[in-house]
Amino acid sequence: MEHPILFISIILEKLGLPIPHGPVGHTLIEQLCAPYMTYTWFTMIFxxxxGKLTLGNLEIVPGKGQNFWEIIIGGMDNFFVENMGRDLTDKLFPMIATFALYIAVANLIGLIPxxxxxxxxxxxxxxxxIIVWITHHIIGFRANGFAYLKHFLGPMPVLIPLMLPIEIIANVxxxxxxSIRLxxxxMAKETLLGILFLLAGAYFAPLPIMILGVLVSLVQAMVFVLLTVVYFTQSNEHVH
Amino acid sequence: MSKMSKEMIHLLGNYGHIGFTFVAAIFVGMGGGIYLDRKVFDDRTTPWFTFIGLAFGIAAGFKSLFDIIIKQQDKD
Incomplete structure (x- = not known):
C-alpha cells in the first residue's frame, strides 16, 4: 500500500533525485532514496x-535539557545494571542505549502525518x-571460550542428539x-493509520489508534531492548 | 508514570513476546526441514525431513517457553 504523503520523498523528488515506486528501488541511488532509508537518516540527524542542542555545554547544576537526558540515561543504566550486572553494562551501554533511543524515536516518528x-x-x-544476534555470540565466546558451545548441548551427554537441533532451532x-515482532x-500501526486517514481522516478516526500507537511504540522499543539484554546475559553466563 | 502502568509495561515486556517466539521456532524448524528435503536431497526424501523438522521446531518452541518460565521463577 502506498503511504499517503512523505515530505522527505517529495523534497527529494523536487531536487531531481529518483524515488522508488515499489518498496525498494533498482539502482543504488533509488535504493538510497527509499523512504525507510531517508527517514532513518532523519532520525539519526534528529x-x-x-543531543547537541540540549547537551552543548554540560553544567554541574543541570538545566532543563540536561535534566531530561540525565533521567533517561540514568534510568536505562539502572535497568541494565539490574538485569546484566555492572561489567557487561559498562562494556555494552553505548550500543544498547543507542538502539533503545533509535527504535523509540523511529517508532514514534511515524505517528506524525x-x-x-x-x-x-x-x-x-x-x-x-543481526547486529544483536552476532554480538551475543561474540560475547559468549569471549566470556567462555569454546566451552560456550556447551550451551547448545543440553544437560547430559545422552541427550545431545535430541538437544542440539532443538537448541540450534531455538537460537535461530x-x-x-x-525482527518480525518489531x-x-x-507496520500494522502504520498501515492501520494510513487506512483510517484515507477512510475517515476528517472525523478524527485515527485518533484512538494514535493513542494506542504511542503505547505500542514505547512497549516494542522496550521489548527489543529487554530481549537484547536477556540474550547478552544468557550468553555471558558461566557454563556448568 | 504511575506504579500500575509501570508494572503493566514490565509484564508486557516479559510475556508479550511468548507468542512470537513460539511461532518463530516452529517456522524455523519446518523451514529447515523443507530446505533439507527440496534442496539438499532433491525431493528424494520428501515428506520425512519436513516432519522431523516440524517436530524439532515444536520441541524448540516449548523449550523456549519453558526457559521464559524458569527465568521468571528464578527472579521471583
Missing amino acids: LMVV GFMSPTSSINTTLALT ARLLSL FGNI
Missing part, C-alpha cells in the same frame, strides 16, 4: 541535533537484529522473532 517509521520496513529491523528463531507491530 537524535544528534537534539508526513513521516513514516523506518522500523516499519523489515530491512531496518533485520539489520538491528531468536533472529526471526526479534516489524509487524510497527
Whole structure:
C-alpha cells in the first residue's frame, strides 16, 4: 500500500533525485532514496541535533535539557545494571542505549502525518537484529571460550542428539522473532493509520489508534531492548 | 508514570513476546526441514525431513517457553 504523503520523498523528488515506486528501488541511488532509508537518516540527524542542542555545554547544576537526558540515561543504566550486572553494562551501554533511543524515536516518528517509521520496513529491523544476534555470540565466546558451545548441548551427554537441533532451532528463531515482532507491530500501526486517514481522516478516526500507537511504540522499543539484554546475559553466563 | 502502568509495561515486556517466539521456532524448524528435503536431497526424501523438522521446531518452541518460565521463577 502506498503511504499517503512523505515530505522527505517529495523534497527529494523536487531536487531531481529518483524515488522508488515499489518498496525498494533498482539502482543504488533509488535504493538510497527509499523512504525507510531517508527517514532513518532523519532520525539519526534528529537524535544528534537534539543531543547537541540540549547537551552543548554540560553544567554541574543541570538545566532543563540536561535534566531530561540525565533521567533517561540514568534510568536505562539502572535497568541494565539490574538485569546484566555492572561489567557487561559498562562494556555494552553505548550500543544498547543507542538502539533503545533509535527504535523509540523511529517508532514514534511515524505517528506524525508526513513521516513514516523506518522500523516499519523489515530491512531496518533485520539489520538491528543481526547486529544483536552476532554480538551475543561474540560475547559468549569471549566470556567462555569454546566451552560456550556447551550451551547448545543440553544437560547430559545422552541427550545431545535430541538437544542440539532443538537448541540450534531455538537460537535461530531468536533472529526471526526479534525482527518480525518489531516489524509487524510497527507496520500494522502504520498501515492501520494510513487506512483510517484515507477512510475517515476528517472525523478524527485515527485518533484512538494514535493513542494506542504511542503505547505500542514505547512497549516494542522496550521489548527489543529487554530481549537484547536477556540474550547478552544468557550468553555471558558461566557454563556448568 | 504511575506504579500500575509501570508494572503493566514490565509484564508486557516479559510475556508479550511468548507468542512470537513460539511461532518463530516452529517456522524455523519446518523451514529447515523443507530446505533439507527440496534442496539438499532433491525431493528424494520428501515428506520425512519436513516432519522431523516440524517436530524439532515444536520441541524448540516449548523449550523456549519453558526457559521464559524458569527465568521468571528464578527472579521471583
